[in-house]
Amino acid sequence: MFVAARSLLQDHNGTWIIGFTMYLGNCEVIDLELWCILDRLQIAFDRGFQNIIIRIDNLEAVKLIHEGVREGFNSTLVTRILLLLKLLSH
Numbered sequence: 001m002f003v004a005a006r007s008l009l010q011d012h013n014g015t016w017i018i019g020f021t022m023y024l025g026n027c028e029v030i031d032l033e034l035w036c037i038l039d040r041l042q043i044a045f046d047r048g049f050q051n052i053i054i055r056i057d058n059l060e061a062v063k064l065i066h067e068g069v070r071e072g073f074n075s076t077l078v079t080r081i082l083l084l085l086k087l088l089s090h
Contacts, residue, residue: 003032045087050088
């Protein structure tokens, strides 16, 4: 399946900070969701943001991040997300 997504970062007042689109070509929707999370976290980290809230409606992606990677998923994406979450929490 060819997938694309739009994403944005907002401040605590709901003001747009940055918006972006991404096209990943042929991949699974779960991979797209994980890439969106990773990109948002990376932008937040690069800009020095703290107290990050990520809103996502994909329960599978949330479970992968909270419970760990199951066989057949891109564990590198989840590992990078977990690393950034750890860096942002310090």
